[in-house]
Amino acid sequence: MAASDVTVGVIFLAQIFVGSLGNSSLLLHFLVLDFxxxxxxxxxxxxxxxTVANLLTLLCRGVPQTVAALGMKVFLSDLECKLLFYVHRVGRSVSIGSTCLLSSFQAITISPGDSRWAALKEKALRYMCSSTRLNWILYGLLNVMFPVVMTGNWSHRNITCLKDFGYCSAARHDTTTDSLFAALLSFPDAVCVGLMLWSSSSMVYILHRHKQRMQHVHKVRSPKSSPEPPKPSSSW
Structure with a gap:
């Protein structure tokens, strides 16, 4: 085994450990609050x-990728490869979607009462639970094609055109089909990234305006400095 492969495997293992520990601690904190x-x-x-989506992404992609980097290429069956890759893709997509929901909700929450987004505050609270569930359902259906194209490295099923991921392989199709498939998967992520940019920019703008208003109020309320009274002259 080459030294570079061992180094890459150790780096992957460290990332999995740190990421899993952080997300597990955060999830445990929420569970303790609930109970x-x-x-x-x-x-x-x-x-x-x-946090659940991040854990699924770390474990389902990080663990097999670490094992493959350490030199063990063929260790997953066809079914295991399909399941792990599908769960990883769903977890990755839900992580992006949840981050988008979080940033959008925060932007709506801190919006001033006289803005056009003020009417969405109550609706955002009402539909938060259904939005998180819809996030899982949508990405679960969107990534359903991955179990069809993924296969284990030991079971190529007479497929000559394959894309190797180290521990799994994917069947290649014609250029048009691959481009449409990539566009279909990239479109929701692009929408989420655009919404995150909008919400982040909105929060920066709202906080900047709030800071300017507070500075103006502080200047108005601060007492004006009165001139120093003259010193009494000393009498002899």
Whole structure:
């Protein structure tokens, strides 16, 4: 085994350990709050789904990729390869979608009462639970093609044109089909990234305006400096 493969495997293993530890701790914190009846914020529901999606992505992609980097190429069956790759893709997509929901909800929440987004505050709270569920369903259906094209490295099923991922392989099709498939998978991610950019820019703008208003109020309320009274002359 080459030293570079061992180095890559150790780096992957460290990332899996740190990422899994952080997300597991955060998920455990939310579960403790649920069982103890602690104070729960509105965004905690989205964060729960985000931590679960991150854990699925780390484990289903990081573990087999680490094993493959350490030199073991053929260790997954055809069914295991399909299942792991599908769960990884769903977890990755849900992670992006949950981050988009979180940033959009935060932007709507901090919007001032006289803005056009003020009417969405109550609706955002009402539809938060259904939005997180729809996120899983949508990406679960969108990535259903991956179990069809994925196959284990030991079971190529007479497929000559394959794309090797190290521990799994994917059947290649014609250029038009591959391009349409890539566009279909990339479109929701592009929409989420666009919404995240919009919400982040909106939050920066709202906070900047709030800071300017507070500075103006502070200047108006601060007492004006009065001139220093003259010193009394000393009498002899």
């Amino acid at each position: 103890t009846g602690g104070r729960v914020r509105h965004t905690d529901l989205i964060l729960k789904h985000l």
